[in-house]
Amino acid sequence: MTATLPVAGAKLVRAAAWGDLRADRGAVAGLLLLNGMASAAGLVGPWLLGRIVDAVRAGSGDVLGTVDRLALGALVFTVVQMLLGRWALAVGYRFGERTAGRVRERFLARTLALPPSVAEHVPAGDLIARGTTDASVVALTLRRAVPEVLVALVQAVFLIAAVLVLNPLLGLCGLVCFLGVGAALRWYLRRARPAYLTEAATGARLADVVTSTAKGARTIEALALEGRRAEAADRAVADARAARLRTLRLRTVLFPSFDVSCALPAVGVLLVGGALHANGLVSVGVVVAATVYMRQLVGPLDTLTVWVEQLQGAIASYARIEGLAEVPREELRTAASPTDDRIEVSGVRYAYDGGRDVLRGIDLVVRPGERLAIIGTSGAGKSTLARLLAGLDRPRTGSVTVGGTPVADLPADRLREQVVLITQDHHVFHDTVRDNLRVVKPNATDEELRGALEALGARWINDLPQGLNTEVGAVISLDGARAQQLSLARVVLADPHTLILDEATALLDPTTARETEQSLAAVLRGRTVIAIAHRLQTAHDANRVAVLEAGELVELGTHDQLVGAGGHYASLWTSWHGEYDGQDPRRQPGAARRAGQ
Numbered sequence: 001m002t003a004t005l006p007v008a009g010a011k012l013v014r015a016a017a018w019g020d021l022r023a024d025r026g027a028v029a030g031l032l033l034l035n036g037m038a039s040a041a042g043l044v045g046p047w048l049l050g051r052i053v054d055a056v057r058a059g060s061g062d063v064l065g066t067v068d069r070l071a072l073g074a075l076v077f078t079v080v081q082m083l084l085g086r087w088a089l090a091v092g093y094r095f096g097e098r099t100a101g102r103v104r105e106r107f108l109a110r111t112l113a114l115p116p117s118v119a120e121h122v123p124a125g126d127l128i129a130r131g132t133t134d135a136s137v138v139a140l141t142l143r144r145a146v147p148e149v150l151v152a153l154v155q156a157v158f159l160i161a162a163v164l165v166l167n168p169l170l171g172l173c174g175l176v177c178f179l180g181v182g183a184a185l186r187w188y189l190r191r192a193r194p195a196y197l198t199e200a201a202t203g204a205r206l207a208d209v210v211t212s213t214a215k216g217a218r219t220i221e222a223l224a225l226e227g228r229r230a231e232a233a234d235r236a237v238a239d240a241r242a243a244r245l246r247t248l249r250l251r252t253v254l255f256p257s258f259d260v261s262c263a264l265p266a267v268g269v270l271l272v273g274g275a276l277h278a279n280g281l282v283s284v285g286v287v288v289a290a291t292v293y294m295r296q297l298v299g300p301l302d303t304l305t306v307w308v309e310q311l312q313g314a315i316a317s318y319a320r321i322e323g324l325a326e327v328p329r330e331e332l333r334t335a336a337s338p339t340d341d342r343i344e345v346s347g348v349r350y351a352y353d354g355g356r357d358v359l360r361g362i363d364l365v366v367r368p369g370e371r372l373a374i375i376g377t378s379g380a381g382k383s384t385l386a387r388l389l390a391g392l393d394r395p396r397t398g399s400v401t402v403g404g405t406p407v408a409d410l411p412a413d414r415l416r417e418q419v420v421l422i423t424q425d426h427h428v429f430h431d432t433v434r435d436n437l438r439v440v441k442p443n444a445t446d447e448e449l450r451g452a453l454e455a456l457g458a459r460w461i462n463d464l465p466q467g468l469n470t471e472v473g474a475v476i477s478l479d480g481a482r483a484q485q486l487s488l489a490r491v492v493l494a495d496p497h498t499l500i501l502d503e504a505t506a507l508l509d510p511t512t513a514r515e516t517e518q519s520l521a522a523v524l525r526g527r528t529v530i531a532i533a534h535r536l537q538t539a540h541d542a543n544r545v546a547v548l549e550a551g552e553l554v555e556l557g558t559h560d561q562l563v564g565a566g567g568h569y570a571s572l573w574t575s576w577h578g579e580y581d582g583q584d585p586r587r588q589p590g591a592a593r594r595a596g597q
């Protein structure tokens with residue numbers, strides 16, 4: 001039983017990221033190529049500048065003409081670099097949009113494919129956070145950070161390579177000076193994550209204290225709690241202030257050290273270049289070009305610094321989204337087909353989330369076509385057994401089979417042809433009536449859809465403005481009875497041989513319940529019915545009655561057999577029947593009519 005959703009490990013994250021890159025490899029290749037070309041074009045300007053310096057220093061020939069030609073070349077290449085850079089970013093943004101869409105679609109598909117036994121047990125908030133906050137963080141990163149970081153990385157590599165090619169000694173000198181940038185970043189990143197998390201947490205705490213104080217103002221006044229609330233608010237303010245100061249301190253250290261560290265390589269190259277030139281080892285032009293390259297490295301490094309935290313957060317979010325891939329999938333379900341309609345429960349034990357067993361050693365055979373009522377006190381395990389019979393959960397030990405196949409192993413489309421659980425949950429999708437019905441049988445014809453509704457007496461379909469094409473849920477909302485009929489029509493279309501009823505009408509108002517019961521009767525005809533019975537009259541009318549007590553099946557037989565046996569059921573029946581002797585029990589209100597309660 002999964003109580004929390006998994007988070008993908010580093011290996012799975014790498015594999016998923018690689019898969020996303022491969023899925024759009026054309027764009028990735030284009031992005032790298034355009035970036036490479038833009039960066040190469042960007043290298044030409046400083047190199048030509050060096051040539052200009054050397055030409056002026058040499059002073060021979062047509063210096064002015066040479067300078068003009070070189071300057072024009074530098075201008076052209078700068079424009080080319082700018083255009084290619086813009087183009088690369090546009091390709092990158094589009095790649096980011098498409099990939100973000102792909103990640104969201106994958107998440108949605110995996111969420112929809114979650115086996116019911118998992119979907120019902122995971123914290124809904126966690127699932128929602130992954131689909132909203134985490135997906136937004138990943139989308140923003142893919143749209144903005146990934147293209148910009150890629151551009152910055154390619155530029156940095158080209159610039160470093162260019163200095164090394166110009167003069168390896170100058171290149172090495174520049175790289176050594178950049179160690180300062182690395183040290184500043186490392187210092188910052190180690191402290192930034194916990195500091196920003198604390199800042200967010202203390203901010204949230206302060207908001208919480210202020211809101212709850214405002215909301216509970218009357219209670220606080222009545223109980224004279226003003227002093228305590230003021231103290232709590234003061235503490236929250238102090239904590240939030242301390243956390244803000246800590247992140248501020250981090251920034252005040254990072255930014256100046258980053259700026260100084262970024263200036264060092266250019267200074268180093270100038271100093272070493274000057275010394276080399278004095279010894280006739282390099283020209284002034286080479287020193288100038290290398291210095292400009294070093295200065296240009298500041299831009300990409302700045303971009304990397306700005307996005308590095310975002311990237312860290314996005315990787316964590318990506319791992320949470322991809323974690324859904326580790327939940328067992330529907331494909332793991334069996335391909336075997338049930339041989340008949342017989343349902344067999346054998347030695348079943350079941351526990352929620354590793355707790356105590358709430359079903360203990362249940363053995364039961366449901367014969368095709370019979371009506372079986374299950375009764376028991378509140379908490380006896382009736383609903384749990386219903387979910388196991390419907391294949392929504394798996395027993396901890398033992399088996400629940402239909403026609404010899406474990407019912408929880410059947411794929412969803414085959415399962416609903418066998419067994420369907422009917423509860424009070426009848427969801428109406430914001431869609432047309434047709435699509436609301438076709439969710440269970442996508443190729444159903446309009447005649448079949450109308451036939452299913454008519455079988456339930458749902459004549460209101462003829463009054464809808466556009467018949468089956470009418471959008472329901474948003475503009476036209478269906479009342480309780482109609483929504484239940486729509487939901488039951490899905491059952492008619494799925495056409496299972498067995499229905500399990502759990503509280504299908506228990507909490508409806510009398511009018512709705514009456515209408516729903518009529519519709520229900522139409523659906524039940526000709527099928528095996530297992531009813532969690534809240535009225536002893538239902539048990540009386542069933543072919544057999546199963547009595548559950550504290551997770552055990554304590555009695556099983558016909559009404560007459562169980563009354564004759566003088567056990568648990570008999571005493572319930574006697575007390576209830578005696579209480580209402582001579583009256584129609586179906587017209588008695590109240591809890592006494594709820595079986596075993």
Ligand SMILES: Nc1ncnc2c1ncn2[C@@H]1O[C@H](COP(=O)(O)OP(=O)(O)OP(=O)(O)O)[C@@H](O)[C@H]1O
Nearest residue numbers: 352353355358376377378379380381382383384385
């Ligand atoms: N999601 C859950 N997580 C943990 N324990 C649960 C969960 N659902 C039910 N239980 C526990 O399992 C036991 C059986 O519950 P179940 O709902 O199957 O009983 P029931 O006979 O249907 O009761 P009722 O008639 O009140 O609906 C109870 O002790 C209940 O507290």
